[in-house]
Amino acid sequence: MNTIYNPNPNEWGNILKRPTSTFDDVEETVKGIFKEVQQKGDQALFKYTSLFDGVTLESLEVTSEEIEQASNRISDELKQAICLAKNNIEKFHNSQKTSRLEVETTEGVLCWQEKRPIQKVGLYIPGGSAPLFSTVLMLAVPAKIAGCKEIILCTPPDKNGTINPAILFTAQLCGVNKIYKIGGIQAIAAMTLGTQSISKVYKIFGPGNQFVTIAKQYASQLGVAIDMPAGPSELLIYADETAIPSFVASDLLSQAEHGKDSQVILVTTSKKMLLEVEKEVENQLQVLPRKEIATIAIQNSKLLFVETDEEALALINEYGPEHFIICAKNEAYFVNNIENAGSIFIGNYTPESAGDYASGTNHTLPTNGYSKSYSGVNLDSFLKAMTFQKISEKGILNIGNAIEQMAEAEGLQAHKNAVTLRLNQLK
Amino acid sequence: MNTIYNPNPNEWGNILKRPTSTFDDVEETVKGIFKEVQQKGDQALFKYTSLFDGVTLESLEVTSEEIEQASNRISDELKQAICLAKNNIEKFHNSQKTSRLEVETTEGVLCWQEKRPIQKVGLYIPGGSAPLFSTVLMLAVPAKIAGCKEIILCTPPDKNGTINPAILFTAQLCGVNKIYKIGGIQAIAAMTLGTQSISKVYKIFGPGNQFVTIAKQYASQLGVAIDMPAGPSELLIYADETAIPSFVASDLLSQAEHGKDSQVILVTTSKKMLLEVEKEVENQLQVLPRKEIATIAIQNSKLLFVETDEEALALINEYGPEHFIICAKNEAYFVNNIENAGSIFIGNYTPESAGDYASGTNHTLPTNGYSKSYSGVNLDSFLKAMTFQKISEKGILNIGNAIEQMAEAEGLQAHKNAVTLRLNQLK
Numbered sequence: 001m002n003t004i005y006n007p008n009p010n011e012w013g014n015i016l017k018r019p020t021s022t023f024d025d026v027e028e029t030v031k032g033i034f035k036e037v038q039q040k041g042d043q044a045l046f047k048y049t050s051l052f053d054g055v056t057l058e059s060l061e062v063t064s065e066e067i068e069q070a071s072n073r074i075s076d077e078l079k080q081a082i083c084l085a086k087n088n089i090e091k092f093h094n095s096q097k098t099s100r101l102e103v104e105t106t107e108g109v110l111c112w113q114e115k116r117p118i119q120k121v122g123l124y125i126p127g128g129s130a131p132l133f134s135t136v137l138m139l140a141v142p143a144k145i146a147g148c149k150e151i152i153l154c155t156p157p158d159k160n161g162t163i164n165p166a167i168l169f170t171a172q173l174c175g176v177n178k179i180y181k182i183g184g185i186q187a188i189a190a191m192t193l194g195t196q197s198i199s200k201v202y203k204i205f206g207p208g209n210q211f212v213t214i215a216k217q218y219a220s221q222l223g224v225a226i227d228m229p230a231g232p233s234e235l236l237i238y239a240d241e242t243a244i245p246s247f248v249a250s251d252l253l254s255q256a257e258h259g260k261d262s263q264v265i266l267v268t269t270s271k272k273m274l275l276e277v278e279k280e281v282e283n284q285l286q287v288l289p290r291k292e293i294a295t296i297a298i299q300n301s302k303l304l305f306v307e308t309d310e311e312a313l314a315l316i317n318e319y320g321p322e323h324f325i326i327c328a329k330n331e332a333y334f335v336n337n338i339e340n341a342g343s344i345f346i347g348n349y350t351p352e353s354a355g356d357y358a359s360g361t362n363h364t365l366p367t368n369g370y371s372k373s374y375s376g377v378n379l380d381s382f383l384k385a386m387t388f389q390k391i392s393e394k395g396i397l398n399i400g401n402a403i404e405q406m407a408e409a410e411g412l413q414a415h416k417n418a419v420t421l422r423l424n425q426l427k
Numbered sequence: 428m429n430t431i432y433n434p435n436p437n438e439w440g441n442i443l444k445r446p447t448s449t450f451d452d453v454e455e456t457v458k459g460i461f462k463e464v465q466q467k468g469d470q471a472l473f474k475y476t477s478l479f480d481g482v483t484l485e486s487l488e489v490t491s492e493e494i495e496q497a498s499n500r501i502s503d504e505l506k507q508a509i510c511l512a513k514n515n516i517e518k519f520h521n522s523q524k525t526s527r528l529e530v531e532t533t534e535g536v537l538c539w540q541e542k543r544p545i546q547k548v549g550l551y552i553p554g555g556s557a558p559l560f561s562t563v564l565m566l567a568v569p570a571k572i573a574g575c576k577e578i579i580l581c582t583p584p585d586k587n588g589t590i591n592p593a594i595l596f597t598a599q600l601c602g603v604n605k606i607y608k609i610g611g612i613q614a615i616a617a618m619t620l621g622t623q624s625i626s627k628v629y630k631i632f633g634p635g636n637q638f639v640t641i642a643k644q645y646a647s648q649l650g651v652a653i654d655m656p657a658g659p660s661e662l663l664i665y666a667d668e669t670a671i672p673s674f675v676a677s678d679l680l681s682q683a684e685h686g687k688d689s690q691v692i693l694v695t696t697s698k699k700m701l702l703e704v705e706k707e708v709e710n711q712l713q714v715l716p717r718k719e720i721a722t723i724a725i726q727n728s729k730l731l732f733v734e735t736d737e738e739a740l741a742l743i744n745e746y747g748p749e750h751f752i753i754c755a756k757n758e759a760y761f762v763n764n765i766e767n768a769g770s771i772f773i774g775n776y777t778p779e780s781a782g783d784y785a786s787g788t789n790h791t792l793p794t795n796g797y798s799k800s801y802s803g804v805n806l807d808s809f810l811k812a813m814t815f816q817k818i819s820e821k822g823i824l825n826i827g828n829a830i831e832q833m834a835e836a837e838g839l840q841a842h843k844n845a846v847t848l849r850l851n852q853l854k
Contacts, residue, residue, distance in 0.1 A: 290838075
């Protein structure tokens, strides 16, 4: 771990710098696959699934038999855990419902805002070593609450052409309409363009590797919305002398095991805490199954000592972490003044894994400093706000002249005329 | 105008198709200018302002003297109109404030969501023939209500190096912190990368031509958020026999005068209305100052006759118009069932220009079918939702086992361990 005492604010930018990648060659691959999916539809999907996932499929959609069998293949304990998590996620996202907002801005001028569901959404769940059924919960639960009509899910099959049963069980539990065995760039292309089997959606959600990320970015240029730009996962912990070093170390490691490029930062005003956490990380690291991955992430991690809470806060706001854990007696100061962070975890008994799985908050969060401008996924991610206005004769008499003045000054005579005609009618 | 009776639903896609453009050559220009702004800062801004706007500037920031003079150069009537509009926009966007949402999802597990302002935002206001001070209102008013700390505005200077006084007056009135004389790609590059004079922002808002649009898209790849993808403005009117043909025609024309590529569509269940509107459009068109532009847009416009309200609604939802005017006795049917539209105008006395200027709703709206997945600009566009969780000892005892189960099943042992350590401590 890299320990830095009293970093100079001029150096924060460099110290907190995220790894950047250029993707020019990936972009060409993405465009090529999109083109082929557009031209050949399902046929291209079968081809790339064979190429990248090593399995030749005869159909893409998961059958109801497969879903039923999946349910029998997972333990009752895991089912109960998933249901507990679902329940908490539902409660939290249900609370985000908003009602119609109505204002009479001027007498006779009634304006209102209503949120209506995005009709067709596509959820992408990566395959690979970790079957992320928790991400199914985080995306499908709010989609269902929002009232999205078509919720489809794409996830790559394994070499036997099957999907992890926990993913199928969770998707079914959350009301996903259709599940397809398709991953990578080809899945994003299918949801963007539509094929014989897979109908195109209006918005695509979900994490993925570099290929999926670039594919989503390209999709967004083709008229499909995406949840947010994705990057390697991040955790920043602020701990003072009241934190428990073994807990802090376990949180840093839970982030580090995500990937070699995970970002792990400790900021502290206690030198003793810094040294103890460093030692604890070394100890706990030895027994982890994903030790190899975590070790590399930890090597790139930072332990930063600063003198004051104020300095710590400024540094954290400059970074804008995806996950931010606060273990400090002065926690209210950080809670009240944090400007840029995705999700905030407060106190010694609030590990990041709680938010990853079961507290109820969403774990799809802005990385790479995007917390400065993006929200994490929430109920509104599946809705769009529409505005309405209804103006009475009285209303247009009240604001008509202002509109005429402004349209005239902007040189838009037809805009003015649309009002003048109506005012003349009322004379 | 192109009149189509009873279009076959299979043909809707083609009939409602928007013009698409490919921008490969513009992209190279954009990347080149961004690179130069990154390397040379202000010097590059001066160079391109000289090249594109035909004026050699000595400084970019508008001075307080210039702002003061501007205020003296616009009429009291226009000032009053702007203030009336501002007042309505403030009322409507103030109503969109949300308070902290707090839920105890399980005993001891407290989760909440709070929205906090995006600290630094940049507003882009195009120059050209129409000085869009109304867009200043639409962006700066909600930015101020949201509590954004730095609100900067970029707009291109004219050949004398000055900015339209109505833009300066409105920006000052709405609390914009700094105004810069810079437009086009170079303005977006400056707000994305920062220069000696202009500090970089976290999110860029505002309309623009094709160059600005591509520049914003590129900015979004470099880590800056943007309000939404932009395209030519659109209006769809549904009118039955109760509509007033001259009003309908005036609304179609107010859209058509925006640009040659404006999209104008009338859907009706009344053949009589269709013919009358067509005649009215011809008449009103003759006297418009922007007749040349409007004529071209009107040539590409569509008059669609369908038999039933149900068919009309389905077609409109398929299109997803930016602006949607409803003039029909059955208006509630359309209001209740419209799924995809940016802003909706109801009744004979609610012209689109009301929403463009003064009703209180925002006129920065999703075009090009993006109403299927995007909201128009609203208060939330200037905020991001952050989530918080605080778990007590009781709380982690309640959900800890579920987290362990799920982390184990996802193969993330360090995630599990962060909980196990805490549960052991409580044994």
